[in-house]
Amino acid sequence: MVRGVTNLVFCGVGGQGVLLASEVAAQVALEAGLDVKKSEVHGMAQRGGSVFSHVRFGERVYSPVIPLGEGHMLVAFEELEALRYAPYLSNQARVMVNTLRVNPITVLSGEATYPRDPVGMLRSRFLHVEAVDALALAVEAGSPRAVNSVMLGLLSRYLPFDPRLWLSVLEARVPARAREINVRAFGLGRELFS
């Protein structure tokens, strides 16, 4: 195995800002002087479908895709999606999940059933599971659209990068009028579980 590569999995539903969040994390790693690779899928997959992004950083990264069972952290914007991408995680992985449920069309039309307790299922297999109502915190920060900043704030606690670096990257990525809100949301996420 390649040593010293950190593997992050981001997932959620199309339109939730999963790709933007992964973009920020990748940029932070780049600005910290590391090699970075990232993989995701656009197009058909985004029409309300399941969305994921792999971010890998370290001294030298080869595969843009995380090998199954080797992810260190999962940042899930939706509960069901957290379950879907679990195979990419090591059993030591840290799971950060937004406690939001969005029914897929297969559930709405009655073909399938939404799992009763996804967070409980995650807890039964992973040691570190943090379930967060990121929407409530985003609203507290000033906008329901700042969910991804809350999740990034939480993630930032477990990565060895200066919070000022996170904030400078974040500020560059969000529109000027939303900057203050996102900085606040990031702070609320970062203070969680402390």
Next chain:
Amino acid sequence: MKVLLSGDEAIARGAWEEGVKVASAYPGTPSTEILEALATMPGVYAQWSPNEKVALEVGIGASMAGVRVLVAMKHVGLNVAADPFMTLSYTGVGGGLVVVSADDPALYSSQNEQDNRHYARMAKVPMLEPSDSEECKRLMGEAYTISETFDTPVLFRITTRIAHGKGVVEVGERREVPSRGLKLDPAKWVMLPNFARDRHPLVEERLERLVSYGESLPDNRMEMREPQLGFITSGVAYQYVREAFPQASVLKLTLTYPLPRDKILEFASRVKRLFVVEELDPFLEEQVRALGLDVVGKRVFPRVGELSPELVRAGVDKDYRPTWISFSPIPPRPPTLCPGCPHRGVFVVLKRLKATVFGDIGCYTLGALPPLSTLHSCICMGAGVGMVHGADKAGEGGRKVAVIGDSTFYHSGITGLADIVYNDGVSTVVIMDNGTTAMTGKQGHPGTGVALQGRGRRIPLESLVKGLGVERVRVVDPYHLGTMEEVLKEEMEAREPSVVITRRPCTLITPGPIGTCRVDQELCIGCGICVKVGCIALAMVEEGGEKKARIAEHLCYGCGVCAQVCPKEAIGEVENG
């Protein structure tokens, strides 16, 4: 400066730094972002063409006029452009010409997973395959050097993981490359049989010279580490090999057609076990085998879908049993039509009319999925228009109709419609005009008049279809199910060609919801008819032992399609305050 770029963005950057002056494409996942990025860079004329064939012809013209050119398309786009591509190999180029083919192993957003490396072999043109963003940018320089040195187009083949993967790229400055000027040379540019006959031997000779070039090309790289295990690989598969077997020796091929025979033989002689790792077809493997080498490839690695580090490991090491945590059952979350999507109503009505629906490529292909299940064929861009005519002439089945998006109609529907008119057909073609190329991300097309770098000129849809000789042309609002049903029924029954334009802008290009719908819980009888329109804003919710429809107001667009199918008029539209 080091920046994080996708493969697509890196290709655009590389082309720009190499002095490219003209670029053309038709949007198609995963290639779309190349032209979107190039269009923002100074000194480049970039355009969307109506289809890939025209895009390549525009590129050939610019190349003949002496400037450097980039043409980009998805893998199936090269099928459309195959006609000019094959003969372009004979003419060669003026200014350097690079054709990017973005393949889609695993079919993330495509109708097949064809391996376009075969095009390089069929057309006898050199092919470069980058293995990450850094190479996407850097190899653009190599591509234009090869193109101009060997008087050939270059096929630059990427896959979804390269196109949409991101990596660190060192960006530089633009180098202005002077035009080589337009030189008239019939023996080179006029492919009459007499002239073409003389060009073919040159193409064969060019290939032999390219083999020698590949032998000394530093990017066809032998990485000698431990000799027990050797891999011949290219593209993203190289990264998977490095990840899975960091200590193994690797022959990393970058010019993957034609192959450097001596380098391959030398590498083979220096390792004990030799594997060829490549996605999709055994393109490299068969050529390596033809050199008389005993290699292992598709016997242990899959021919379908993408590879991954663990698939590479599992192919080499039979005892490798990766472990991971998985949960089941997990309800699938397929893509669906957005709330308010103007295509939804069309499918609701066609379902009611029990029509056989011939479709093609676009967001509307999703009409095939439950609960709508009202699109019955999808082959390629424009296919439904020809197919409905064929089925009509076969005389089988009941009501039939073709559906096609506006952008797709300009791409490949026009000739199909001409066929219907010319051959005295009776078919009905529904053009679902949402005013954009939605699936690939809201690009303009001839019907919008919005060009890639700004102002274009609009070709109005109605005049176009009338000009093709269709006398029955109706325009309807797809939010009005009753009117649409009446019109569609009439037109399908008419014994002459007809076009129904269902016109409403894609919700992605409108300012936002036009209202909100609510279910009156008193009136709702829980029949579930409304959820059959397949909208994620609508669900059956159980409360106090009773299942009733509920609308998630933050998702609702206010189109009112569900309200129109409710038998109890329980769904009301509430204007946004």
